[in-house]
Amino acid sequence: MDLLRFTTAGSVDDGKSTLIGRLLYDSKSIFEDQLEAIERTSEQRGDGYVNLALLTDGLRAEREQGITIDVAYRYFATPRRKFIIADTPGHIQYTRNMVTGASTANLAIVLVDARHGVVEQTCRHAFIASLLQIKHLVLCVNKMDLVGYKQEVFERIKEHFQAFSSKLSVPDIHYIPISALNGDNVVDKSENMPWYRGATLMYTLENVHIASDMNHVDSRFPVQWVIRPQSEQYHDFRGYAGRVEGGIFKPGDEILALPSGFTTTIKNIETIDGPVSEAFPPMSVVITLKDEIDISRGDMIVKPNNQPTVSQDIELMVCWLHEKKLQAGGKYAIRHTTKEARCIVKDIRYKININTLHRVEDDKTIGLNDIGRILIRTTAPLFYDSYSRNRFTGSLILVDEFTNETVAAGMIV
Structure with missing residues (x-):
């Protein structure tokens, strides 16, 4: 069986953790002791309610505040495929955690609250998924039970996202109306939405083709x-x-x-x-x-007849992960594949407006969660391909030399 890595994304309270809990619960991938533990910790409303979000929200602060803070990884398998899930936060201040979870994913599930539609974080996370060259994206319109399972609500959100996603480089996008709380179209087909003729989320995850996503040309x-x-x-x-x-x-x-x-x-x-x-x-x-x-x-x-680019001057898109802003002329340690070197930031080209995807060239201040394009010069030549050609030889991280903290994730242009 092959392995599918996927990540969840979306705005706050869109139901990402609940969706993963529902996937694990309905696919019979939870051990009895795990189920008993979350039943004990769930709020007892007298109707047998089980808070499935607790399967991934394991930190005390997450349970107390009812939010996701860190990336939680869960493993499960079906007879058709093995899965590793990265449950990522929806809050804007935790966008860097979303980048971490999505960096190794084959597929991204972007959730939208049916009541609110496409919001800023939806666009931000979809853009990051595109930037990280995730080739498969599933837009799950969640909480359809709260809008009466109306088809027009789903179609309106789908049209809105299609208009935005036309600017992205994601070749394979699926649209599924779901209710993570009730399990509609998650593992089993929903009887409440007979108008939806497509596949369930689980069927999509089991059958999406990822074998051709790897680069089998450049050795x-x-x-x-x-x-x-x-x-x-x-x-x-x-x-x-x-x-x-x-x-x-x-x-x-x-x-x-x-x-x-x-x-x-x-x-x-x-x-x-x-x-x-x-x-x-x-x-x-x-x-x-x-x-x-x-x-x-x-x-x-x-291979002698198929060599990577070898250079010290490298242009890259960066997702900035640290409270301390990017410094033009700043010096950082760099880690690329198995090679380590140092670099200096020669130029900040522009910043990206997440909502419009336009370049902002008059404001080159890149801070926490910002995305921009920069030029660096390294102390030793790197052997790389563009990120769009190879996600592994085209990616790198910048590290603060004094604190040893990772400050940026970079995708070589």
Whole structure:
């Protein structure tokens, strides 16, 4: 079975945590002791009410305030597919948490309260999903029970979002009317909305095609670790461990090591289960080479006829994650694939107005939760592709050198 990572997004109180609780509950993915625990902690209204949001809202502050603060990850599986859910906050001050949860997602569920329609946070989170190259988006119009399950309410919200999403680069968008509290169209078809002919949310999650989302053309293998066992049995062994971030590698393939430029051929590809005949994303493997050449952590193994861009001057879109504003001329540590370096911000090009998606060139102040385009120069060349081509070799983070806090997530243009 393949694995689908998806994230929830949307405004405050749109029902993200309740929806995930409903997915877990209706798909029989909750252990009995978990169910008993949330039944005890739920408000007892005398009608058997169970607060399904408590399945993901585990922090004390989240339970007391009835909001989501941190990203909560949950795992479940059905006979068709395995899932990892990232439940992200809706508050604007926690947008950085949403970026964290969405950075590894294949699909984003954006919730809209049927009573309020598309609001600023809906647009903000949909834009971030587009910026992070999430190729599949499901707009769930939640709380349809509070508007009488009316088709015209759903259609109006759908038209509004379609007008906005035409500016985004999301190729696959689904629209589903649901009630997370009552379970309408979440796992089972709703009898209250016979006018809706589409699939349920669970069916969509189980059947969305993600195999072609990976880049299987550009071969990229950032080296994480050089394996040299200190034992007589394996004293001649030298392997390079890492995760394949693009393309396909096979024994016998000619490869090139960056930055040295040395070439050789692949001898074997090993995994925890033994040797394999090919490696592709997102497999973690150990590659052994025919010749002993100088390769260390931070280097990249590629194909000679298909190399990444190598440069020190890099333009990127950044989501700013820190209270301290971005400084033009500021110096930061940078982490890209397995490579670490330092950089200086040479220029702030513009900031993005989240609501209109227009460039704001007269105000270049980029603070917490802002999104903008900048130019940096690194102390050592990076080996990268554009983020639109490869999400893994095209992404990086900026780190404050003094506090070691991550201050920005960057997508290379």
